[in-house]
Amino acid sequence: MLPYGRQSISEDDIQAVVNVLRGDFLTTGPAVGVFEEALAKFIGVKHAIACANGTAALHLASMALGLKPGDQVIVPSISFVATANGPRYVGADVIFADVDPDTALITPAALEEAISRADPKRLKAVFVVHMGGNPVPMAEISKIARAHGLKIVEDACHALGTESTADQPWNVGDCTYSDMAVFSFHPVKTITTGEGGAITTNDDKMARQLRLERNHGLEREREGFGNAALAFDTDGATNPWYHELRTLGFNYRLTDFQAALGLSQLGRLPEFLERRRALTARYREAFARLNSDTLRLVEAPKGSNSALHLMVALVDFEGIGTSRAKFMNKLREKGVGTQVHYIPIHRQPYYVEASASPELPGADRYYARCLSLPLYPDMKDEDVDTVVETLQAVAAG
Structure with missing residues (x-):
């Protein structure tokens, strides 16, 4: 039987996972950071934040945008349900956009039509989908979205490695025309970590927020502490065990052995x-x-x-x-x-x-x-x- 999609796992992939399993860290270790750096370098973006799966990536991106109940977000109707669920998890209302019937990609005209059905005071963002791996016309989409003051998230779960030579050349996920892009590493995707995902961005503030939300909302950096009496020793040094819950985040971490597989892939x-x-x-x-x-x-x-x-x-x-x-x-x-x-x-x-x-x-x-x-x-x-x-x-x- 020829399935529609399947992972490709080599002996090197297996050995990379085994090496982590035999090491000191199965999670919250160094492998995740190495994978993130390699992913960002390949895509050509400043930050890559790995997480549990593509759905978690969409949820984290929605939180990083500051979406809240009553806000509106435009999402194309042809995608996996997670594209709409991400903003819905934070209470935003979804305005569905039409797509080209022959490509399933959102078009500038379809975006304009969806905007016309939204409340301009509530509309905050547009999530676009590079369906199947084909790129959305991001230069035109971005021009329209920015004119309406909208943030842009690329659902690039299908499109790792896709390039566009139209207008200014860009790689899917390098955020030339967006605030963030999300990826999935499910077994049928271009590379796999078993389950897993990532968000890319060039925005330092968003990257920091994404990392915070990914790990329960726990602040571990000195500059983010608000309770000096608990955070610091008598000489002003940070207490080595200390962390603060700054926001209500989630456990959306990627494990080290998943990251090792991802790096090998x-x-x-x-x-x-x-x-x-x-x-x-x-x-x-x-x-x-x-x-x-x-x-x-x-x-x-x-x-x-x-x-x-x-x-x-x-x-x-x-x-x-x-x-x-x-x-x-x-x-x-x-x-x-x-x-x-x-x-x-x-x-x-x-x-x-x-x-x-x-x-x-x-x-x-x-x-x-x-x-x-x-x-x-x-x-x-x-x-x-x-x-x-x-x-x-x-x-x-």
Whole structure:
């Protein structure tokens, strides 16, 4: 069976974890900081703050923005539910934006339309999603958002390694056009720490706040202490055990053995990216030969060098004369696993009740056709051919 995604674990990855397990620190040790520095260097950003998972990263980013109950945040409807849940955890109301029906990316026009439905006094931020690994047109999105005084968070959980050559060249996550970006290191993502995530930013104050919130809200730095009688010895030295609860944070830490795996995976990231791009090119060549009106791939935006996490086909199930469920089941019977990314969040029962549910035709149109095909570094070239040939055969009935 070819799954839609799968981790790639080497003996070096395993040894990196074993080395930590045999060491002194399983958590709150030095490996996390080393991983953060390496991640920041690769992306080209000042700060990378590792955390428990991508959802925790979205929650931490929402807290660092200072979002509170009654605030409004714009989120595209096509994403994993965590993109909306992050700001919702702190009480913010979600205004859902439509997406391009052929790419699932938020567009400048869709952002403007969502802003028109928001309360200008309550609207505080926009969370954009680099869906599947393709980059949002950040220069245009940023211009619109900044004109309305909005903060910007990139949900880059699919897009580690994606580059844009449009306008001013930038890397996803370097925060050229945003305040923060969040990543996920779930096993099917470009690199993995098992579970894990990170937030990147160039803002020193935000970085400090993120680290504080990640670790219960406990202040351990001298300059942040407020209770001198408890914090300091009679000679003014800091009491070595001392810490203060400055805010109500969370235990969103990454462990040292997860960080060790992440650091080893980062060392393999260039080969992962090369392989994903080679497989993507093979898929595109195979689909071009199909020349089909009912089967095609999501196209990469112009001026992008995408590192795809998802290989999404757009399938006209009605035109083929079958349902998506039947189509997926037939593919599975023939050894090809697929998945759907994603059900529009504005259609989820919780958000139907929690927020206004506008008609978002682009999101609905994308959802009706999307089907994620196998894509992961350990795939062979001939696996791509097998997937496309099986897809064609099933579509032909």
